[in-house]
Amino acid sequence: MKVNSSYLGEFEEIVLLAILKLGDDAYGKTIRETVEIVGGRFTSIGALYTTLDRLERKGFISSKQGEATPERGGRAKKYFRVEASGERALREAQGIRDRLASPLKPGLAGGAA
Amino acid sequence: MSRCSKSDKKVPRLIYLLLIALLAVNGTSILVLFRCLILPTQESFEMDHLLDMVYRPLQFLVVGLLVGYIFEKRPSVVKEKSHSKNINSPPKLGEYLLYFFLQKTDRVYILGDLEEDYKEVLAKFGPTPARIWYYKQVFSSIGPLIWKRLLKWGAIAWIGELFRRHS
DSSP states (O other): OOOOOOOOOHHHHHHHHHHHHHGGGOBHHHHHHHHHHHHOSOOOHHHHHHHHHHHHHHTSEEEEEEEEOGGGTTOEEEEEEEOHHHHHHHHHHHHHHHHHHTTOOGGGTTOOO | OOOOOHHHHHHHHHHHHHHHHHHHHHHHHHHHHIIIIIGGGOOOHHHHHHHHHHHHHHHHHHHHHHHHHHHHHOHHHHHHHHHHOOTTSOOHHHHHHHHHHSOHHHHHHHHHHHHHHHHHHHHHHOHHHHHHHHHHHHHHHHHHHHHHHHHHHHHHHHHHHHHHHHO
């Protein structure tokens, strides 16, 4: 089921970028690790899968079942891939951020009262 | 089959029961000593009552903790546990908790990811940190998983409401 929304939350954006960065090796464990290392924050597997599910319903990513390995207790992996609409949403979010950040000059970084 | 013979099991159990009795007597004697020596110096009845109220649960707590500790360290229990528990697999209680909150479709993938991670932490830091890590993941995952379900139910309710209004 697709949700008609192109809005991208902060965590959704990080997850999408992590999937793009990982390429063909993007599944739950590697995505969580990348988000933790690059994003520098603790990420629970539940929060990650909730976001992945939302992104999939929005049509930004697609998934396919992978192989089962003994170190996973014989359980299968679920690989994710960013779709064209996902890349488009990322570019849009980046554009909005750039446009909004343009008045932010280095001198104002400290925050004027 | 357990390697402990019947006589092996009997001796620690007897020691364990004796220790409980000793602790109970000791705890009571401390309470009596406390009431006889310290409380008479306190003139106010409120203070007496308050100290009694604080001391009694504390005594039970200390005795309970000691008994629990001794029970855990009993040779027969240690032996039985080492036979039954497999440290290479994630804690069963944690897995069950996730089973409770996960959707059927995600169950295999999430539990697989967690097991893979658990084994990595186990190899790097040992069984206790691995178990702590696993439970941290479980408890921090429950909130988002409940939220996800609520949102789904909310969406169903919203569709129902729309259908009711337009029919």
